[in-house]
Amino acid sequence: xxxxxxxxxxxxxxxxxxxxxxxxxxxxxxxxxxxxxxxxxxxxxxxxxxxxxxxxxxxxxxxxxxxxxxxxxxxxxxxxxxxxxxxxxxxxxxxxxxxxxxxxxxxxxxxxxxx
Numbered sequence: 315x316x317x318x319x320x321x322x323x324x325x326x327x328x329x330x331x332x333x334x335x336x337x338x339x340x341x342x343x344x345x346x347x348x349x350x351x352x353x354x355x356x357x358x359x360x361x362x363x364x365x366x367x368x369x370x371x372x373x374x375x376x377x378x379x380x381x382x383x384x385x386x387x388x389x390x391x392x393x394x395x396x397x398x399x400x401x402x403x404x405x406x407x408x409x410x411x412x413x414x415x416x417x418x419x420x421x422x423x424x425x426x427x428x429x
Contacts, residue, residue: 319402319403319410320402320403320404320405320410321396321397321400321402321403322334322393322396322397322403323393323397324403325403325405325407328407329403329405329406329407330393330407331407332406332407332408333396333403333407333408333409334385334389334392334393334396335381335385336407336408336409336414337392337395337396337414338381338384338385338392339381340414340415340418341353341365341392342369342377342380342381342384344418345366345369350362352418352421352422353395353399355421356395356398356399357398358394358395358398358399361391361392361394361395362395364388364391365384365388365391365392368383368384368387368388369384372384401417
């Protein structure tokens with residue numbers, strides 16, 4: 315399985331938790347800066363709306379409490395988002411060829427100027 319591209323659903327439980335935790339922290343960082351437009355291009359608005367409502371309702375939580383809560387209660391929505399984005403993962407749950415911030419910058423660079 316070393317050279318095979320793994321999706322979020324191919325990962326074992328521990329690796330999937332690692333992948334989800336990394337993505338949740340990335341998501342929360344961009345939520346705080348009102349900068350989630352890149353994700354919305356992937357037709358996951360329904361999931362993002364539900365996640366964002368949870369985050370807003372619990373905005374007084376500490377960052378760690380918020381990350382743990384959103385991962386516990388909205389895990390399935392994050393899995394759906396990751397399935398839709400469809401990036402390859404390593405067996406340990408890290409992104410195969412990039413970081414989330416690196417991926418975001420690549421996607422941002424693809425946007426035509428003036429749009």
